[in-house]
Amino acid sequence: xxxxxxxxxxxxxxxxxxxxxxxxxxxxxxxxxxxxxxxxxxxxxxxxxxxxxxxxxxxxxxxxxxxxxxxxxxxxxxxxxxxxxxxxxxxxxxxxxxxxxxxxxxxxxxxxxxxxxxxxxxxxxxxxxxxxxxxxxxxxxxxxxxxxxxxxxxxxxxxxxxxxxxxxxxxxxxxxxxxxxxxxxxxxxxxxxxxxxxxxxxxxxxxxxxxxxxxxxxxxxxxxxxxxxxxxxxxxxxxxxxxxxxxxxxxxxxxxxxxxxxxxxxxxxxxxxxxxxxxxxxxxxxxxxxxxxxxxxxxxxxxxxxxxxxxxxxxxxxxxxxxxxxxxxxxxxxxxxxxxxxxxxxxxxxxxxxxxxxxxxxxxxxxxxxxxxxxxxxxxxxxxxxxxxxxxxxxxxxxxxxxxxxxxxxxxxxxxxxxxxxxxxxxxxxxxxxxxxxxxxxxxx
Amino acid sequence: xxxxxxxxxxxxxxxxxxxxxxxxxxxxxxxxxxxxxxxxxxxxxxxxxxxxxxxxxxxxxxxxxxxxxxxxxxxxxxxxxxxxxxxxxxxxxxxxxxxxxxxxxxxxxxxxxxxxxxxxxxxxxxxxxxxxxxxxxxxxxxxxxxxxxxxxxxxxxxxxxxxxxxxxxxxxxxxxxxxxxxxxxxxxxxxxxxxxxxxxxxxxxxxxxxxxxxxxxxxxxxxxxxxxxxxxxxxxxxxxxxxxxxxxxxxxxxxxxxxxxxxxxxxxxxxxxxxxxxxxxxxxxxxxxxxxxxxxxxxxxxxxxxxxxxxxxxxxxxxxxxxxxxxxxxxxxxxxxxxxxxxxxxxxxxxxxxxxxxxxxxxxxxxxxxxxxxxxxxxxxxxxxxxxxxxxxxxxxxxxxxxxxxxxxxxxxxxxxxxxxxxxxxxxxxxxxxxxxxx
Numbered sequence: 081x082x083x084x085x086x087x088x089x090x091x092x093x094x095x096x097x098x099x100x101x102x103x104x105x106x107x108x109x110x111x112x113x114x115x116x117x118x119x120x121x122x123x124x125x126x127x128x129x130x131x132x133x134x135x136x137x138x139x140x141x142x143x144x145x146x147x148x149x150x151x152x153x154x155x156x157x158x159x160x161x162x163x164x165x166x167x168x169x170x171x172x173x174x175x176x177x178x179x180x181x182x183x184x185x186x187x188x189x190x191x192x193x194x195x196x197x198x199x200x201x202x203x204x205x206x207x208x209x210x211x212x213x214x215x216x217x218x219x220x221x222x223x224x225x226x227x228x229x230x231x232x233x234x235x236x237x238x239x240x241x242x243x244x245x246x247x248x249x250x251x252x253x254x255x256x257x258x259x260x261x262x263x264x265x266x267x268x269x270x271x272x273x274x275x276x277x278x279x280x281x282x283x284x285x286x287x288x289x290x291x292x293x294x295x296x297x298x299x300x301x302x303x304x305x306x307x308x309x310x311x312x313x314x315x316x317x318x319x320x321x322x323x324x325x326x327x328x329x330x331x332x333x334x335x336x337x338x339x340x341x342x343x344x345x346x347x348x349x350x351x352x353x354x355x356x357x358x359x360x361x362x363x364x365x366x367x368x369x370x371x372x373x374x375x376x377x378x379x380x381x382x383x384x385x386x387x388x389x390x391x392x393x394x395x396x397x398x399x400x401x402x403x404x405x406x407x408x409x410x411x412x413x414x415x416x417x418x419x420x421x422x423x424x425x426x427x428x429x430x431x432x433x434x435x436x437x438x439x440x441x442x443x444x445x446x447x448x449x450x451x452x453x454x455x456x457x458x459x460x461x462x463x464x465x466x467x468x469x470x471x472x473x474x475x476x477x478x479x480x481x482x483x484x485x486x487x488x489x490x491x492x493x494x495x496x497x498x499x500x501x502x503x504x505x506x507x508x509x510x511x512x513x514x515x516x517x518x519x520x521x522x523x524x525x
Numbered sequence: 526x527x528x529x530x531x532x533x534x535x536x537x538x539x540x541x542x543x544x545x546x547x548x549x550x551x552x553x554x555x556x557x558x559x560x561x562x563x564x565x566x567x568x569x570x571x572x573x574x575x576x577x578x579x580x581x582x583x584x585x586x587x588x589x590x591x592x593x594x595x596x597x598x599x600x601x602x603x604x605x606x607x608x609x610x611x612x613x614x615x616x617x618x619x620x621x622x623x624x625x626x627x628x629x630x631x632x633x634x635x636x637x638x639x640x641x642x643x644x645x646x647x648x649x650x651x652x653x654x655x656x657x658x659x660x661x662x663x664x665x666x667x668x669x670x671x672x673x674x675x676x677x678x679x680x681x682x683x684x685x686x687x688x689x690x691x692x693x694x695x696x697x698x699x700x701x702x703x704x705x706x707x708x709x710x711x712x713x714x715x716x717x718x719x720x721x722x723x724x725x726x727x728x729x730x731x732x733x734x735x736x737x738x739x740x741x742x743x744x745x746x747x748x749x750x751x752x753x754x755x756x757x758x759x760x761x762x763x764x765x766x767x768x769x770x771x772x773x774x775x776x777x778x779x780x781x782x783x784x785x786x787x788x789x790x791x792x793x794x795x796x797x798x799x800x801x802x803x804x805x806x807x808x809x810x811x812x813x814x815x816x817x818x819x820x821x822x823x824x825x826x827x828x829x830x831x832x833x834x835x836x837x838x839x840x841x842x843x844x845x846x847x848x849x850x851x852x853x854x855x856x857x858x859x860x861x862x863x864x865x866x867x868x869x870x871x872x873x874x875x876x877x878x879x880x881x882x883x884x885x886x887x888x889x890x891x892x893x894x895x896x897x898x899x900x901x902x903x904x905x906x907x908x909x910x911x912x913x914x915x916x917x918x919x920x921x922x923x924x925x926x927x928x929x930x931x932x933x934x935x936x937x938x939x940x941x942x943x944x945x946x947x948x949x950x951x952x953x954x955x956x957x958x959x960x961x962x963x964x
Contacts (some may be wrong), residue, residue, distance in 0.1 A: 117572065120900050161819075161828065168819050169886055171893015190898060221829030227787035228834050232685065336784060339679040375605075375616035384669065385613060391676050414672060438675045445620040452623030452642055457570045459901045516683075 097446075099458060100131065101468075103126065103478050104295040106301060107283030108310045113468050113478065114297045115289035117461040122383050123191040123290035124462050126184055128469040130285070131278035133258075134180040134251035134319055134403070143179040146222055147271045152176075153214045155207040160214060162396035163200050170196065176525020180252055181402045182473035188462070195300055202304040205279055208272075215268045224505070226257050231436050238514045240348040245329045246346055248508045249320045250403060280311035285472045289465035317475075319403055323347065328506040330515045341515040342412040343423045348508045351405035352471075356478055360399040361487040362499035363407060363437070368446055369438060369496065370430070371395025371409070376442060379409075382429045389417045389425050402474045407503050419513045434500050438493035450488055530571045552907065553919045556745045560753040564737035565909045565919065566621065566745055569902060573643040576902035578910040579756070582734040584634040586702040586767035586845065592725075593702075594709020595717050598667070599675055599725035600630040605666035607655035613667050615656065624649040626656065630707055633844040635729045640903065643742045646751070654755050662722040671714055679710050685789040685955040692781055692952045693791045694849075697772040703846060731763040733757065738909035740902040769845045771795070774951040778864070780963045781955045788860040789852070789954025792867060795947040796840055796847035799915045802843075806932045806936065806940040811840050812877055814870065815851055819886070823876075825866050827852060827897030832863040849944075860958035871947040878938035892926040 087121040136143045137249035154160040166263040167174040172189030187197045230236045240255050247253030257263070268325065288297050325348065356379060365418040371394040374380040392412040409430075413422035471481045554566045585596045604619075604626060605612040619626065624641040637657070641649035681687035691706055698704035708714070735756065739748050772793050797807045815822040815838025822836045838851035855863040899905050912921060954961060 119569070120896075122897055122900055165819050168817060169893075171890055171895070171897060173894070173897075190893060190896065198858055217831040218827070221827055221834055224787070224832070224856060225834035227856055231786045232789075232854070337683045339683045340676050372615055375613045375622065376620060376706075381613060388669065391672050412676070429797070437860050442615070447619065449620060449623045453641065455572060455638065459574075459903075 082506075084097065084498070099464060101478070102480075104298060106281065106306050108306065108308060110223065110301070110308075111285045111472065112301050113285065113287045113472070114207060114292060114294040115287070115465055115468065116292065116294070117289065118291050119459075121291050122184065122188065123194050123197075123288060123292055124188045124320045124465050125197045125201065126289075126465060126469050127205075128182050128184045128285040128287065128473040129273075129279055130182060130283050130317070130473050131179075132179045132183055133183045133254065133256040135278070135317065136251065136274070137252075137256075139272075140262060140266065140394070141254045142222065142256075142263040143268055143270050143274050144183055145257050146263070146266050147221065147274055148176045148183050148185075149218050149222055150180045150214065150271050151204055151208065153208070153218070154209040154272065155209055156520065157203055157207065158200065158366075161209075163204065165407075166196070166200065171512050172197075177469075178256055180256060182418035182470065184469060184473070194288070194292065194297075194448055195304075198300050198304040201219045202308060203279065205284070205305070206308055208275055208279075210271070212268060215271070217385055219263065219266060222257070223260070226260060226263060230257065231260070232257070234333075234337045234514065237335070238333050238512060241331060241333060242346060242510050242512050245331060245512075246348065246406065247322060248325075249322050252401075252403065255299050261385060267486045280314070281305055281308045283314055286471075287465045289461045289468040297413050315361060317402060322404065325508050329510045330512070332337050332515065334515045334517045336517045338514055338516040340412055341419055342392075342410060343369050343401075343419050343426065344408065344410040345423075345426075345509050345511040346406045346408040347505065349399065349405045349407040349504050351399045351401045351403065352474075352476060352480070352484075353396065354476055355489040357480060357484060357493070358495070359499060359502075360397075360405070361484070361491050362495040363397045363399060363405075363503060364488060365443075365446065365465060365496050366499050367395045367397040367407065368444060368504070369425070370433065371448070376445070378428055378433050378439070379411075379426070383411065383425060387425070389413055389422060393426070400471055400474055400476075419515070430500070430504055434497060439498050440493065443493055443496075447489065450485070454485060487504065537769040553922065554745055557755045558749040560734070560737065560757045561860070562737060562752045562756060562832060564739060564748060564752055565913060566738070566743070566748055567740045567909070568742075568744060569740055572741050572902070573742050574902070575641060575643070575743045576906040577637075577639040577641075577648065577741055578903075578906040579637040579639075580736045580910050580914060581635050581730050582633065582765060582844065582914060583737070583766060584631045585617050585707040586632055587728050587764055588702060588725075590710075591713070592709075593713040593719060593727040594674065595721050595731045596635060597630040597707045597709065599662075599669060599722045600628045600635050600712060601674065601730065602667055602670045602722060603628045603656050603660055603726070605670060606661040607652075607732060608661070608956055610655070611661070611663065613650070616854055618652055619670075620713050620771075620913065621651065622649045622951040624652070626653055628656075630729075632703060632707060633652055633859050636910075638906075639782060646743070646747075650751055657726075659757070660723075660726060662719050664719055665723060665791055667719055669900055671717065673866065674708055674714055675711055678706070678711050679957050681706065681708070685783050685785055685952050688781055688783065689789045689791045689851070689852075689953050689955045691778060693793060693951070696727055696779065696951065696953070697774050697793065697848060697933050698770055698846065699773065701845075701922040702767050703770060703843060703855075709753070719735075727760050728763050731760045731841040735759070735764050736876045736910050736913040738906040738913070740906040740909070753802055753902075760863065767845050772846055772848050774848065774949055776948050777964050778954060778961065780958060780961060781953065782957065784954045786857065786957045787854045788857055788954050789854050790851065790864060790955075791848040791852050791953045793848050793951055794946055796842060796849045799842040799946055801894055804840075805928050805946075806937045807944055808840060809891065809929065809932055809942070809943050810874075810879060811838055811849065811886065812891060813883050814838055814874055817890065819890075821870050822851070822853075822867065825870055826863055830862075830866065832859050833865070836863075836867075851940045857957045858959050860956065863963070864954075865953055868947065868950065871950050872946060874941055875947060879934070880942055881934050884934055884937060888929055888932070893928050895926055944955060 103113045135142045174187040244253045254281045379393040396408045411422045556564045627638040833853045836853035
C-alpha cells in the first residue's frame with residue numbers, strides 16, 4: 081500500500097538484549113553509557129543535555145534550538161564551523177537535534193577517531209564563543225528552517241495549533257523551533273545564559289556505541305570530559321503542570337495548500353515513568369493494535385476494508401517524555417465522506433473495539449513481531465544508542481530501558497482495554513479538522 | 526549450482542566495514558544458481574536474519590504511453606493479496622512470521638527489499654513468492670490502493686516541492702517518461718484496470734533485468750535454492766527500454782506562482798553518465814560545489830548569508846539521461862538574491878576551478894566516509910545491488926578509494942570546464958519570489 085501522510089508511527093522497536101551494554105558516572109556527574117558492536121570499525125558518539133525547549137524562559141521560545149545551531153560556531157580553541165569541518169575531513173558525519181526535553185549532539189566516524197571527537201565535544205561543552213554576526217546570520221537560518229518545516233506545511237502549522245490547544249500551561253504547547261515573533265528577537269545573551277546554566281557535565285549523558293571497549297571509553301571520557309567543572313545548584317526539572325481539562329477542545333483550520341481534509345485528535349496520556357512503565361506499555365500496544373498496519377490493525381480493517389470510509393487511518397502513542405505524554409488518532413476520509421462522518425466512524429469503531437476486546441490472534445502476532453524486533457535491532461547500533469540517550473535524558477534509568485521489552489511482553493489484552501478506557505476520554509482531548517479553503521464553485525455545488 | 530568466492534582481504538579492513546571480530550576480511554561471494562540467476566552474497570551469521578534486495582532495471586519508465594502510473598500502482602498492490610490470501614490474510618501471514626517486504630517503484634527500477642528471520646526463512650520466502658508469482662490484484666485491492674495513489678497525486682498538486690519537481694522534469698524531458706511523475710495523473714490512474722496490473726507486473730519484473738544481493742545468516746547453497754524457488758518462474762525478458770533523451774535544460778528562470786512564504790527553488794543542467802571515465806572526478810567536483818555541509822553552496826548561501834536552511838546539488842545519472850540537480854528554499858524576499866549566489870558559484874567554479882586544498886579535503890572525506898556506508902545487513906545489500914546495476918564488479922569496493930585518490934587537480938578542473946555550463950543552468954521557482962519573473 082502507499083503511505084499517504086508522513087505520520088508519526090511509534091512502532092514496537094526494542095533495545096536488543098544481546099548487545100553488551102555498560103555504564104558508569106564520572107566524578108563530575110557526567111553519565112556514560114557504552115554499547116558494543118564490533119562488526120564494523122565505526123563509532124557513534126552522542127552527548128545528550130537534559131535540557132530542551134520546555135525548559136526555556138517564557139517569551140524566549142526557540143532558545144534551546146537556536147543554541148543547538150550556535151554550538152557549531154567557534155570555541156576558545158576552534159574556529160566557527162571547524163568542528164563539523166574536522167568531522168567531515170575525517171570521513172564522518174555529524175548533526176544535532178532538539179526536543180522539548182533534551183538537546184543532543186552526534187558524530188559518526190571511524191572508531192579510531194573517537195578521541196578527537198571527544199576532545200572537540202568536550203571543548204564546546206564550556207568553551208563556546210560566538211560573534212554578533214554569527215548570531216544574526218544563524219537567526220536567519222533558523223527562520224528559514226521554520227519557513228521550510230512549519231510555515232510551508234499546513235499539516236505542520238495545524239499540529240502546532242493542536243499542541244498549543246492541548247497544553248494550556250505546560251511548555252509542551254510551545255513549538256520546539258519557537259514562535260516566529262520570538263525567534264526574531266532571540267539574541268546572543270539569551271543563548272549564552274541558557275548555555276552557561278545547562279551545558280555542564282552533571283547535566284549531560286554520553287552515549288558511545290560501536291567498535292569500542294568500555295575501559296577505553298572510560299579512560300578517554302575521564303581525560304576529555306573529566307576535567308570539566310559542573311554547574312552547581314542545578315535544580316530538579318519541575319515544569320508547570322496542566323490544570324484539569326474540563327472540556328474537549330475543538331478547532332477547524334483551513335489552508336489553500338491542503339488537498340485532502342482530515343480529522344486528527346490527541347489525548348493527554350500517561351508517560352513512561354521510572355520504575356513504572358506498565359501503563360505506557362499497554363498504550364504502546366493499544367496504538368499498534370488500533371493503527372499499526374493498515375491491513376491488520378483494528379481501525380484499518382474497520383475503516384479501510386470492511387466499510388471503506390478512509391484512505392488512511394493511524395494511531396500513535398508518544399510516551400517517552402519527562403512530563404505528560406499523548407495519544408493520537410488520524411483519519412483521512414475517502415472523497416464523499418465528510419469530516420463529521422469520518423469522526424463519527426472513528427469514535428464508533430473505537431467504542432466497538434473496547435466492547436469486543438482484543439483480537440487474540442492479532443495480539444499474538446504483535447508479540448511475535450516484538451520478539452523479532454529484538455533480533456533485528458541488533459543490526460542497528462545507532463538507533464539503539466539513540467534510544468538509550470533519549471530515554472535517559474527524559475529521566476528513565478538504564479534499568480528502565482532494559483526493563484521496557486519485558487514490560488511490553490508482560491502486557492495482557494485486558495490491560496490494553498483498560499488503558500483504552502482510560503485514555504479515550506474526550507474531556508482530555510483536542511480534536512481538529514484541517515480543510516482546504518472552499519472555493520466559490522464548491523460552495524455553489 | 527555453481528558459485529565462486531572472491532576474498533577481499535588485507536587492506537580491505539579499513540575500507541569495507543562489515544567485519545566480524547574474528548575475521549580480518551570481508552567476503553563478497555558471487556552465487557550463480559542452477560536456474561541461471563546471479564547474486565552477490567555476504568554471509569554474516571552473528572544475527573539470525575537475512576536482508577534480501579531484488580532489483581529489476583526499467584522501472585516506471587516502462588509504463589505504456591497511455592498507462593502512466595501502471596507500474597507504480599502495480600508495485601503498491603503486490604502485497605494486497607496472493608493465492609488464497611486476501612490483503613488482510615497476506616498481511617497477517619507476513620506479520621506472524623515477523624518478516625517485512627517492501628515493494629517500491631522508481632524511475633529506472635522496481636525493487637523488493639525483504640527481511641526475514643532464519644527460523645522461518647522458508648515460510649517467509651514462500652509467502653513472498655506468492656506475492657510476486659501468484660498475485661491476486663483483486664478489484665477491491667486495486668481500487669483501494671488507487672485511491673491512495675490518487676490522494677498523493679492531489680497532494681502533489683498543492684505541494685511546492687512536487688510542483689517544482691514536475692515542472693523541472695517536464696522542461697528537461699518533455700514527453701519522455703522521465704518528464705512526468707511515476708504516479709501518473711488522476712486521469713491515467715483512474716483508467717488503469719486489473720488486467721493492466723498483471724501486464725505491468727510481467728513487464729517490470731523479468732529475469733534478464735534482475736539484480737540480487739543478500740546479506741545475513743544464509744549460506745551460498747541456501748541462497749541459491751531460495752532464489753530459484755522464488756524467482757525461477759519469472760518471465761525471461763521484458764519490453765524495450767525507454768529511449769535515450771537529452772535533457773533540454775538551456776538556462777532561464779521559470780516562476781510558478783504559489784501562495785507560500787518561502788519559495789522552493791530547483792536548478793539543473795546536463796550531467797554525466799555513470800560509466801563515463803570522468804564520473805569520479807565529476808562526483809568529487811559536485812561534492813565540493815554542493816554535496817556536503819562544507820560545500821561552497823552551503824557556505825555561501827547558508828553560513829555566510831543566512832539565506833536558506835539547506836542547499837545541495839547532486840549528480841543524477843538516470844539510465845537514459847543525465848542531469849546535475851540542486852535544490853533550496855528561501856523566503857520570498859531573498860529568493861532572487863540566493864539564485865544570484867548560486868549562479869555566481871556556478872560561474873566561479875568554471876572560471877577559477879577547484880583548488881588543491883579543496884580537492885585534498887574532498888578526497889579525505891570521501892575515502893574516509895566510504896567504509897562508514899557498510900553498516901548493517903540491509904545497507905550492505907543495497908550497496909551490492911546498486912553496484913551490480915551500474916555494472917561495477919565486486920573488487921570495486923577494494924579499489925574505489927584508489928580511484929578517488931587518483932583524480933588530479935588538472936584532471937578535475939578539465940572535467941569541471943567540460944561539464945559545468947553556467948549558461949545552461951535552469952531554475953524553477955515555486956512561490957511568490959520578489960523581483961523575480963519567468964524569462
